[in-house]
Amino acid sequence: MATEPAFPFSIVSVVEDVIQKHGSSLSDINLATRKAQEASSRRNEAATWLRNTVGNVGGKDMVDEPSEQDFRIALRSGIILCNALNKIQPGAVPKVVEAPSDIDDIPDGAALSVYQYFENVRNFLVTVEEMGLPTFEASDLEEGGQSSRIVNCVLALKSYSEWEMGGKNGLWKYGGNPKPPSSEKPVVRKRSEPFTRYFSRAKSIGDKDSWLGDHSSNIDAVLHDHSEGSSIPSVYSLVREILHDKKQEEIPIIMESLLSKVMEEFESRVLTIQQQTSKTPREDKEPSKVLNSNLKSADGDEEMEENDDVELKQKQNDGVKYNGSEESSSQLLKYQNCQIIIQRQNENIQELKMIVHQTKEGMHCLHKKYMEDFVYLARHLNNIDSAASGYQKVLEENRKLYNQMQDLKGNIRVYCRVRPLEGQPNNCGIVGNVEEESISLIMPSKNGKGVKKIFTFNKVFGPSATQGKVFSDTQPLIRSVLDGFNVCIFAYGQTGSGKTHTMSGPDNITEETVGVNYRALRDLFNLSEQRKDTIHYDISVQMLEIYNEQVRDLLMTDASNKRYPFC
Numbered sequence: 188m189a190t191e192p193a194f195p196f197s198i199v200s201v202v203e204d205v206i207q208k209h210g211s212s213l214s215d216i217n218l219a220t221r222k223a224q225e226a227s228s229r230r231n232e233a234a235t236w237l238r239n240t241v242g243n244v245g246g247k248d249m250v251d252e253p254s255e256q257d258f259r260i261a262l263r264s265g266i267i268l269c270n271a272l273n274k275i276q277p278g279a280v281p282k283v284v285e286a287p288s289d290i291d292d293i294p295d296g297a298a299l300s301v302y303q304y305f306e307n308v309r310n311f312l313v314t315v316e317e318m319g320l321p322t323f324e325a326s327d328l329e330e331g332g333q334s335s336r337i338v339n340c341v342l343a344l345k346s347y348s349e350w351e352m353g354g355k356n357g358l359w360k361y362g363g364n365p366k367p368p369s370s371e372k373p374v375v376r377k378r379s380e381p382f383t384r385y386f387s388r389a390k391s392i393g394d395k396d397s398w399l400g401d402h403s404s405n406i407d408a409v410l411h412d413h414s415e416g417s418s419i420p421s422v423y424s425l426v427r428e429i430l431h432d433k434k435q436e437e438i439p440i441i442m443e444s445l446l447s448k449v450m451e452e453f454e455s456r457v458l459t460i461q462q463q464t465s466k467t468p469r470e471d472k473e474p475s476k477v478l479n480s481n482l483k484s485a486d487g488d489e490e491m492e493e494n495d496d497v498e499l500k501q502k503q504n505d506g507v508k509y510n511g512s513e514e515s516s517s518q519l520l521k522y523q524n525c526q527i528i529i530q531r532q533n534e535n536i537q538e539l540k541m542i543v544h545q546t547k548e549g550m551h552c553l554h555k556k557y558m559e560d561f562v563y564l565a566r567h568l569n570n571i572d573s574a575a576s577g578y579q580k581v582l583e584e585n586r587k588l589y590n591q592m593q594d595l596k597g598n599i600r601v602y603c604r605v606r607p608l609e610g611q612p613n614n615c616g617i618v619g620n621v622e623e624e625s626i627s628l629i630m631p632s633k634n635g636k637g638v639k640k641i642f643t644f645n646k647v648f649g650p651s652a653t654q655g656k657v658f659s660d661t662q663p664l665i666r667s668v669l670d671g672f673n674v675c676i677f678a679y680g681q682t683g684s685g686k687t688h689t690m691s692g693p694d695n696i697t698e699e700t701v702g703v704n705y706r707a708l709r710d711l712f713n714l715s716e717q718r719k720d721t722i723h724y725d726i727s728v729q730m731l732e733i734y735n736e737q738v739r740d741l742l743m744t745d746a747s748n749k750r751y752p753f754c
């Protein structure tokens with residue numbers, strides 16, 4: 188973005204006005220008195236700061252409101268100065284040579300080299316110079332030295348300390364700048380030094396705020412005689428006119444007074460602009476010539492208006508002067524609005540970056556948790572698989588044992604079922620005792636006495652045995668079918684002995700009277716369903732009749748082909 192700042196005010200016009208208003212009074216000063224008062228005031232300020240910063244040294248405090256002599260004597264060992272410097276920049280003077288407590292009693296002018304104070308002073312001066320602060324000569328600490336230079340140095344340290352404690356934000360109010368990180372130094376003309384210093388400070392602000400940006404050359408051009416023969420005076424020509432008949436030593440005081448008045452005038456004009464701005468809402472909606480119109484934002488106008496006062500005060504602190512015209516204030520407001528929009532966009536970008544970062548972290552955590560769950564499930568599945576294969580092995584073993592047991596019981600089993608006789612009590616007639624595995628029959632004989640004969644079976648069912656009881660004994664054999672064994676169940680007996688009743692059931696079949704066939708099939712289908720995950724069974728049914736040495740397929744629909752062979 189082009190950061191062409193709007194300067195809706197003329198520095199020349201402000202200086203010109205001040206000179207017109209106060210021109211005569213600027214030089215009308217009792218220089219001697221003023222200088223003495225000011226020197227005393229500055230020395231007191233320096234002494235107070237040193238006392239507050241360093242505290243008691245060698246059992247003595249810095250004297251309150253010291254004389255020039257007191258001030259020099261207190262500092263000539265360099266201990267206070269080095270300690271103060273170390274407070275601001277710890278370790279700046281690694282070794283401070285201590286002096287005996289009676290150092291202040293040594294008469295002024297007496298040599299102090301025995302206390303090696305030169306080392307302290309030299310270390311202090313070297314460090315201060317490296318920091319870009321104003322220094323003094325070691326001889327200034329002796330009688331006849333320029334104590335004002337010492338005061339200047341101490342006050343510069345104080346200003347630097349305050350500026351540093353304030354987070355190095357804003358203007359460092361003392362005349363000089365701490366050494367910038369880059370090698371760039373403000374170019375200052377010797378003759379215009381007293382007032383160009385102000386602008387070099389403003390440029391140092393521009394390093395952070397880009398308020399004046401790189402326009403020091405423009406400012407320099409304004410200060411200097413940039414247009415020979417131009418009808419518009421420059422600051423340089425205005426000031427030169429004021430100073431041309433003044434003595435060399437008067438110039439700094441007059442310039443200070445002039446700058447002070449210019450600042451007052453500037454503040455006054457800024458206040459006027461603020462008042463006008465608060466009374467009249469912005470009317471100029473045209474794009475500013477000096478601003479990037481792409482940065483305009485309709486929805487941000489309301490909130491930006493609230494920040495106008497703050498921004499104006501900021502400019503006021505930066506020492507910029509306005510000419511007060513409405514057009515200029517409108518341009519300034521637009522410029523400020525754009526700055527606010529950019530700032531908010533930057534904040535939004537930062538916020539979005541934060542959200543993206545958090546989302547990435549969240550995704551990373553989810554992925555990690557997913558992987559952990561996945562590994563856990565894989566392990567769990569492995570365990571289940573092992574258990575299932577173990578179970579299958581055990582099951583297989585059980586089946587083998589089961590079938591072996593069926594074998595041991597006998598591959599051919601013969602059961603005997605006694606049919607109840609209608610209208611007669613059970614166990615009457617020829618049937619004697621019905622045991623678990625035997626039955627006795629009373630056979631008639633010639634002599635009239637019955638002959639008892641006992642028959643043994645795998646199982647004997649009496650006339651009261653239910654269909655369920657009969658099936659329960661055949662069920663284990665039927666289950667062997669599903670393990671690949673051949674099983675055959677058939678009923679044998681004379682007509683009317685109950686074969687159909689046992690195998691199928693009576694004419695009116697109920698849940699209790701259903702016979703072995705149905706029960707066996709139901710059992711096989713149930714087992715097949717239970718084992719469907721591990722074994723697939725194909726089940727088919729045939730129904731044949733063998734009668735009078737003829738085999739017939741009872742399930743064929745075509746009656747002509749019922750007899751064997753079927754095709």
Ligand SMILES: Nc1ncnc2c1ncn2[C@@H]1O[C@H](COP(=O)(O)OP(=O)(O)OP(=O)(O)O)[C@@H](O)[C@H]1O
Nearest residue numbers: 605606607680681682683684685686687688689693
């Ligand atoms: N255990 C029993 N309990 C009650 N009734 C029975 C029993 N056994 C057979 N009956 C009855 O006896 C009759 C003859 O039985 P069933 O028809 O089963 O004999 P069957 O041996 O099949 O004869 P067939 O060889 O002539 O076919 C039927 O009415 C049947 O209900």
